[in-house]
Amino acid sequence: MKSSNTKAKINKKNKRLAIILGIMACSFYGLFVLVFAIND
Amino acid sequence: MSTLAQDTHHDHDHKPTGLKRWFFSTNHKDIGTLYLIFALTMFFVGGGMAMIIRAELFQPGLQFVDPQFYNSMVTIHALVMIFGAVMPAGVGLANWMIPLMIGAPDMALPRMNNMSFWILPFAFALLLSTIFMQGGGPAGGWTMYPPLVLQTGEAFPFLIFAIHFLGISSIMGAINIIATVFNMRAPGMSLMQMPLFVWTWVITSFLLIASLPVLAGAVTMLLTDKYFGTSFFNAAGGGDPVLFQHIFWFFGHPEVYILALPAFGIVSSIIPTFSRKPLFGYASMVYATASIAILSFFVWAHHMFTVGLPIKGELFFMYATMLIAVPTGVKVFNWVATMWKGAMTFETPMLFAIAFVILFTIGGFSGLMLGITPVDFQYHDTYFVVAHFHYVLLTGAVFALMAAVYYWLPKWTGYMYDERLGKIHFWLSTIAANVLFFPQHFLGLAGMPRRIPDYNIQFADFNMISSIGGFAYGLTQLLFVYIVIKCALGGKKSKAKSWEGARGLEWTVPSPAPFHTFETPPKIRKEMLENG
Numbered sequence: 418m419k420s421s422n423t424k425a426k427i428n429k430k431n432k433r434l435a436i437i438l439g440i441m442a443c444s445f446y447g448l449f450v451l452v453f454a455i456n457d
Numbered sequence: 458m459s460t461l462a463q464d465t466h467h468d469h470d471h472k473p474t475g476l477k478r479w480f481f482s483t484n485h486k487d488i489g490t491l492y493l494i495f496a497l498t499m500f501f502v503g504g505g506m507a508m509i510i511r512a513e514l515f516q517p518g519l520q521f522v523d524p525q526f527y528n529s530m531v532t533i534h535a536l537v538m539i540f541g542a543v544m545p546a547g548v549g550l551a552n553w554m555i556p557l558m559i560g561a562p563d564m565a566l567p568r569m570n571n572m573s574f575w576i577l578p579f580a581f582a583l584l585l586s587t588i589f590m591q592g593g594g595p596a597g598g599w600t601m602y603p604p605l606v607l608q609t610g611e612a613f614p615f616l617i618f619a620i621h622f623l624g625i626s627s628i629m630g631a632i633n634i635i636a637t638v639f640n641m642r643a644p645g646m647s648l649m650q651m652p653l654f655v656w657t658w659v660i661t662s663f664l665l666i667a668s669l670p671v672l673a674g675a676v677t678m679l680l681t682d683k684y685f686g687t688s689f690f691n692a693a694g695g696g697d698p699v700l701f702q703h704i705f706w707f708f709g710h711p712e713v714y715i716l717a718l719p720a721f722g723i724v725s726s727i728i729p730t731f732s733r734k735p736l737f738g739y740a741s742m743v744y745a746t747a748s749i750a751i752l753s754f755f756v757w758a759h760h761m762f763t764v765g766l767p768i769k770g771e772l773f774f775m776y777a778t779m780l781i782a783v784p785t786g787v788k789v790f791n792w793v794a795t796m797w798k799g800a801m802t803f804e805t806p807m808l809f810a811i812a813f814v815i816l817f818t819i820g821g822f823s824g825l826m827l828g829i830t831p832v833d834f835q836y837h838d839t840y841f842v843v844a845h846f847h848y849v850l851l852t853g854a855v856f857a858l859m860a861a862v863y864y865w866l867p868k869w870t871g872y873m874y875d876e877r878l879g880k881i882h883f884w885l886s887t888i889a890a891n892v893l894f895f896p897q898h899f900l901g902l903a904g905m906p907r908r909i910p911d912y913n914i915q916f917a918d919f920n921m922i923s924s925i926g927g928f929a930y931g932l933t934q935l936l937f938v939y940i941v942i943k944c945a946l947g948g949k950k951s952k953a954k955s956w957e958g959a960r961g962l963e964w965t966v967p968s969p970a971p972f973h974t975f976e977t978p979p980k981i982r983k984e985m986l987e988n989g
Contacts, residue, residue: 427565427640427641430640431565431566431636431640431641432566434565434632434635434636434639434640435565435566435569435632435633435636438631438632438635438636438666439628439632441666442628442632442666442669442670443670445666445667445670445671445674446670446671446673446674449670449671449674449675449704450674450677450678453674453678453689453700453704
């Protein structure tokens, strides 16, 4: 990366995207179990 | 080596040494290598199980193993090959090649990358240890249908937790790939300029994130049904065992494309290189890949036509399944059109890629047959299904992975592999795989059920032929290991651009690729791009 500033910015963007995608995955899991648990 | 490469890859190619290098690595190339070695090891573990299965089926009657052990071999063979061999091999290639193809210095989240890999050996230690437990390993098939799977002994929680770990590992890998592609591309490289291999991995990663949590949810419910008194799938408690099949295949069908899409990407890189022409219909290939991925979430019940679905449901899933043939056809025609009037040469990667196109299409057609509801009623749970998915996964996905290894091996090792041995490996593999799986179509059509250690005498001849093909295929893969090791140790030096017709950023860095690449983002010129 050109400067440490750019690097830090990209790192922040990466972490933010990872958290969003992680929450998406967890919610798919949670939703499925929850929906069927309520149904049960 | 290009001027750009010299500018970008200056000589501070320092790297850690010893065990520390491998255990704590955050380098995408090292982690890619670890994934590939792990996948090859698991390919032989799963392959060993396949040899036991084929030995038992060599003749009618019980020869070597008892039925319980046979069924656990069938179950664990599938789990090892899917989650331990094909998926990690694909992730290994993604790790190695995606940063090189998009001009990134590494993966976006290198420490998570390390963790994604190192979860795998522990998960498989859990799974494989079950073979030695009281009551044996899981034997209800990789689909884990209740109530059968709930009869598993001490192995059950190990199976469930192994699957959770494998899921976590794959999801972390998928997140990493998406973040890398979206945030780390070299300036000037738009999404529609990326190699198709990168595109297929982005789409596969979304499939992983959307489908694996569903599998995790399903197996958690199995766990609570067995140990915590719930009745999700227990009819006696008001649950429904068929519900599990719906949830499982909602994951299971996208999983098929998780294995197949990266193979499409590999072939889309190799065919243009050895045809010396750009890929025909690049944009349509991207859209076709995305269409296949989306459609894969609407066809799950074609795996369960015989459970007694309403007729409207059966019709919907039949037509939705037929629909997948359209984007898949687009891809196959585009590969053929790329080769059309190209200055083709037939090095080992190209041979495997062409075999992939032909044999995967055979597997696709038998899949189409299975997707027709009334026909599926005849074929369901027979060897026809086994033949179908092995054409898709072995002569499809595994052949593409072999093609990829031969294609990029010079970039990884700095040496060209032995072309003569590579070709021998290709021809022996192709003949053996067809001798192994083609007769299984006939066995299925004649009514031989899958997942049985013994069979009627009328199936004896085709089973014997199939087993001979199986042993030949297994032995041939030892030659592959020899070729790879020989290439890693030395041979004819490879240039930065190992193949005359190759295009793309990965061919602008020296061979072997230095430990650190693209620390300064490359200046993208159109002629450097695979699809520029």
